[in-house]
Amino acid sequence: MRPTSPPPVPYHATAARPAWSALPAGLRAAVTARLGVPVVGARTAGGGFTRGFAAVLTTADGGRVFVKAAELARDRHLTDWYAREVAVLAGLPAGLPVPRPRWTLDAAGWYAVGLDAVDGRMPRLPWDPAELTATLAGYAEVAAALATPPAALTGLGLPHLADLARQDILWWVEVAAGREPLPPVPAAVPDRLDDLVALESRLPAYAAxxxxxxxxxxxxxxxxxxADGRVxxxxxxxxCHGPAWFDLVTLLLPAYAGGSDADALFAGHPAAADAPPDALDVTLAALSGYFLTGAAAAPPTAPPYRSAHQRWSGEQALGWLAHRQGWSLGAAPRRPHDAPPPDR
Structure with a gap:
């Protein structure tokens, strides 16, 4: 039996975020005024790989709202992401299992968004079979709704996965050309660079x-x-514009790591119905290079645990690809853990 490989730190304990009480008084006052009733509780989100504020706020009348916030001057990339997410959520078809936006505001040099608070938790890993089945069914619903882009979204100027792949996803070609250092990988990976480059290079054309x-x-x-089992x-x-089977691969990486028959799950999913025969291998090659080189190049100021999770994801993608291709990669390099899990 293939051994399982859990994430280095549980996904629900990866974040390092400010508490509600640590936000500027002006921002807290503006959010409270927008809610119309005092905030009596705040549950900070434990997952994620940014330093932005994210918490479910409970109000005196029993209401709940999920609030994200970041400082405009220091974390402009985050505020841009939040604004883009609000625009996307507002344009997604009705009835999909996604949180809906309520409001946005600027105050005290910060940008904040309020979204519907989902009464739920992250899935258990290794995947609980029932939760995995429900997640894959839920994503089939989402993929079907987005197969024909809604008019409300096409006007947002969304990027194309084909362009994103050329700009920032294909990294084995950079390693093979000597423009990027080889990240820590099993001993036989350098001998497979030509194969990895050949596979990942097909992604832009497939995505286009x-x-x-x-x-x-x-x-x-x-x-x-x-709580009702809905995902x-x-x-x-x-x-972005692109094939739903790309999402399916990233969703299934923990399933492969947990010992599930990820090949069968991919092949049997509606999102992969029109995928090229080698789409799974092409995506795994691209993701392995993207995550492994990203983990190795992370600056010391990167959020805690992000590099560890990138490395783990890259290792799972590479291991899954090697399993499918019949490659023997050899021993992985010894390396220290990036950081101990938080004591909570």
């Missing part, structure tokens, strides 16, 4: 033929399982 939209960042920590999909800042 797709007519629908995909989430673009469909990790397990962007999934919430509701919700969150964090929509990276919606």
């Amino acid at each position: 033929t797709a007519t629908g939209l995909l989430h673009g960042d469909l990790r397990a920590d962007n999934v919430l399982v509701g 919700w999909f969150c964090d929509w800042a990276w919606l």
